[in-house]
Amino acid sequence: MIANVLSIAGSDPSGGAGIQADLKAFSARGVFGMAALTALTAQNTQGVSAVHALPADFVMEQIRMVFADVRVDAVKIGMIANAEIAAAVAEALRLYYRAPVVLDPVMIAKGGAPLLAPQAMETVRRRLLPLATVVTPNLPEAAALLDGPEAKNRQEMAEQARTLLDLGPGAALIKGGHLSGGESPDVLATKDGLVWFESLRTSTKNTHGTGCSLSSAIAAELGKGCSIPDAIRTAKAWLTGAIEAADALRVGSGHGPIHHFHHLWTEKDISR
Numbered sequence: 001m002i003a004n005v006l007s008i009a010g011s012d013p014s015g016g017a018g019i020q021a022d023l024k025a026f027s028a029r030g031v032f033g034m035a036a037l038t039a040l041t042a043q044n045t046q047g048v049s050a051v052h053a054l055p056a057d058f059v060m061e062q063i064r065m066v067f068a069d070v071r072v073d074a075v076k077i078g079m080i081a082n083a084e085i086a087a088a089v090a091e092a093l094r095l096y097y098r099a100p101v102v103l104d105p106v107m108i109a110k111g112g113a114p115l116l117a118p119q120a121m122e123t124v125r126r127r128l129l130p131l132a133t134v135v136t137p138n139l140p141e142a143a144a145l146l147d148g149p150e151a152k153n154r155q156e157m158a159e160q161a162r163t164l165l166d167l168g169p170g171a172a173l174i175k176g177g178h179l180s181g182g183e184s185p186d187v188l189a190t191k192d193g194l195v196w197f198e199s200l201r202t203s204t205k206n207t208h209g210t211g212c213s214l215s216s217a218i219a220a221e222l223g224k225g226c227s228i229p230d231a232i233r234t235a236k237a238w239l240t241g242a243i244e245a246a247d248a249l250r251v252g253s254g255h256g257p258i259h260h261f262h263h264l265w266t267e268k269d270i271s272r
Helices: 018-028 056-069 085-098 118-131 138-146 154-165 210-223 228-244
Strands: 004-010 033-045 049-052 072-076 100-104 172-175 184-190 193-197
Touching: 004 018, 004 056, 004 138, 018 033, 018 210, 033 056, 033 085, 033 100, 033 154, 049 056, 056 085, 056 100, 056 154, 072 210, 085 118, 100 118, 118 138, 138 154, 154 172, 154 193, 193 228, 210 228
Parallel strands: 004 033, 004 072, 072 100
Antiparallel strands: 033 049, 172 184, 184 193
16 A cells, blocks of 8 residues: 655745655555645745745644545655744644654755744743654754854764754654765664764755755655654665755756666666
C-alpha cells in the first residue's frame, strides 16, 4: 500500500523549495503527496521579494478537508509564517491526526528574507514542538528555537539537540550544514541518546530547498513505517545524491534547486 503524506507549508513559484520541493521529494521517495498551503511567496533562485500569508482559518480548513477524506500516514510542517497559522495547524493536528509529524521550522530564506514573524516563535515552541515526532532545524533555526547562540561545533550541536528535547518533540535532528569545513554532520537526539549522521560537503551553489526536501523525505520514510534513525539515514542518502546531481539542472542564476529525481531520470529523459 502506497503511503499518503501531507505537507503543510508555503509555496515557491520557482519550484526549488516549499510545497513544490515537498511534492517532488514525496514523489521521488515513492509516496503520494498532498499539500495544504500556509503562504504564497514571490521568489526565485536569487531571493524572496514578497510573502502573502493565507488566513489561518483557511489553512485549517484545507487540513480538515484532507483528513476528512484521506488516510494520512505522515505530515511534514514547513513554513508557518505567523502565530495565527501556527496555532491553527496545531489545533488541526490535535483534532484530526495521530501519526508521525516532521517539523521543519522554516524561518529565513537562503537569501536572508524572514519567513516567520518574530512573535510566532513562542507559538511554535509551545504548540507545535510538542506535536513533532522529529524536529529538523539547521543551526540558525535551532539557536532561534532555544533563544541562544548558534552552535559552532559538534559538542554545541549535541548540547542543543538534547535541550530541544526538553521542549517536547519525540526527537531532534540538528543539521550541521552551516558549520565550516568540508564535513556536514547532523546529530539526532532521542530519549535513547545521540546518533550522528556523517556526510561530506558537496561543492555546488545549487542547494535551494535542501532543508524542505530532507524533512519531506524523512516524512515519506516515516509514512512507510521506518524508524526515525532509518528514515533519516535513507533520506540523507537520497538528498546527498540530489545535491551531487544538482549541477545537471539549469534553473535560474542564483542558488539553484537540487535534483530531486536524480535516481529516476536517464540521459535519454533529459537530453534534447
